[in-house]
Amino acid sequence: MEARKIEELIGKYNEGFADPVEVKLIEQLLETGEIELTQLRELNLLDQQLLKMEAPSPSIRLDDQFYSFLADERRKQRMGRFSFKMPDWNTLLPRLAFASVVLVAGFVGGYLYSKPSQKLEVYELTQQVSELREMMIFSLLERESATDRLKAVGLTSEMDQVSVKVTAALFKTLNQDDNANVRLAALEAIKPYSKQSRVREELVRSIKRQDSPLVQIALAEFMAAIQEKKSVEELQKLLQNENTPKEVRSKINESIKVLI
Amino acid sequence: MVKVRDGDLDRLGMLFERHKRPLYGFFYGLTREQELSEDLVQNTFFRILKYRHLFRGEGDFKAWMFHIARNVKHDHYRKNKVNLKDDLEKWQEKLGHDENRSTEMQQEEEQQMLSMAMDRLPVEKREILLLTKYQEKKYQEIGEILGCTEGAVKVKVFRALQELRVIFKQLERSH
Incomplete structure (x- = not known):
């Protein structure tokens, strides 16, 4: 249809003079894309008013229902993970490695009791155990299974003192792991080292890298617990982010109140 | 997701x-x-x-x-x-009670009237207008939801808006 005729038709419709045949024609032109709804003045105004109408808000009951449902699902997911399966070599190998570590540790213990004078040898053996354990941690952290990665993080807490390499691996897990539970476990494992300024700085930097509400809340609470005032700026950025859930915002606000 | x-x-x-x-x-x-x-x-x-x-x-x-x-x-x-028709009748009964409505509706008269007109619209037309509102006028996506073409969605919106305008004007006259 000619552009001029379409304009005339729209004009007629907008003045309220279009007959049923012309209205049918407008429908056809809308369907083919030759006319846009925005060109139909009165209808467009009505449409705009509809868009402006405030959306109603659900009550807190919906949040309660949803989050308890989500917690149930998480529990089911965890139970599924820990259900019994015949171990294959992939799962058996780290276990064997762990058993070897325990065996070597036993030898170290035996040495310590039987030959207390040979401190150097004991020291060397202890070093070897730590190195073996670290190797196992790094290997488990690289695995696809979140359960294995959780085990790796758990192993770090059994060590008296972790090396810089292990803390770096824990921070890598805290910042990059796909699973929020593993990230939370990494944060727990890092907590004992928070007296070190380097660790505190890394924790502050980690805030912006978190998108799981659980980890965001855990970090905000820990920042308040260790009184890390340098974290306020990062926490405020989270508050300004429109994707941050309401519950997280309220926890962050509480933490900021404690910090400032 | x-x-x-x-x-x-x-x-x-x-x-x-x-x-x-x-x-x-x-x-x-x-x-x-x-x-x-x-x-x-x-x-x-x-x-x-x-x-x-x-x-x-x-x-x-x-x-x-x-x-x-x-x-x-x-x-x-x-x-x-x-079915939604029964429900619609139920709320049309509710519409008669100003007390019920006044708590639900917004303050401005025009918005009130628009909300009332929406309530009187047949359910399938109300649905298309609600989808347009909450799907932010993405007609192609609405077409995917309803299983029709983008053009067909525009026609449905046009018909729904036309009927809404008629009801809205009737309400304006009765006030």
Whole structure:
């Protein structure tokens, strides 16, 4: 249809003079894309008013229902993970490695009791155990299974003192792991080292890298617990982010109140 | 949503926070019942989780969500053997009670009247206008939800707006 005729038709419709045949024609032109709804003045105004109408808000009951449902699902997911399966070599190998570590540790213990004078040898053996354990941690952290990665993080807490390499691996897990539970476990494992300024700085930097509400809340609470005032700026950025859930915002606000 | 599909359930909380209000607005616009609308939102998210493996990750998540929301609504009415027409009659009774309406409606008279006109619109026309509002006028996505072309959606919106205008004018005259 000619552009001029379409304009005339729209004009007629907008003045309220279009007959049923012309209205049918407008429908056809809308369907083919030759006319846009925005060109139909009165209808467009009505449409705009509809868009402006405030959306109603659900009550807190919906949040309660949803989050308890989500917690149930998480529990089911965890139970599924820990259900019994015949171990294959992939799962058996780290276990064997762990058993070897325990065996070597036993030898170290035996040495310590039987030959207390040979401190150097004991020291060397202890070093070897730590190195073996670290190797196992790094290997488990690289695995696809979140359960294995959780085990790796758990192993770090059994060590008296972790090396810089292990803390770096824990921070890598805290910042990059796909699973929020593993990230939370990494944060727990890092907590004992928070007296070190380097660790505190890394924790502050980690805030912006978190998108799981659980980890965001855990970090905000820990920042308040260790009184890390340098974290306020990062926490405020989270508050300004429109994707941050309401519950997280309220926890962050509480933490900021404690910090400032 | 892709992360939820791959097992990261924490992300479902984020999706819920982002979309609960438009979804609730959609159900409330159709049913005018607070508790029922909240239950339907909850059921929609339950199905999103249950059928997360079916989300291909290519299209718009919101369109997929509204597609599920419509199914939830249909199933609710089928299960309860009540159809929306009956419900519509129920609320038209409610419309007579100014006390009920005044608490629900917004202050401005025009908005009140528009809300009233929406309530008097047949359910399928109300639904298309609610989808237009909460799907932010993305006609192509609405077409995917309804299983029709973008052009057909525009015609449906046109017809719904025309009828809404007629009802709106009738209400204006009676005030």
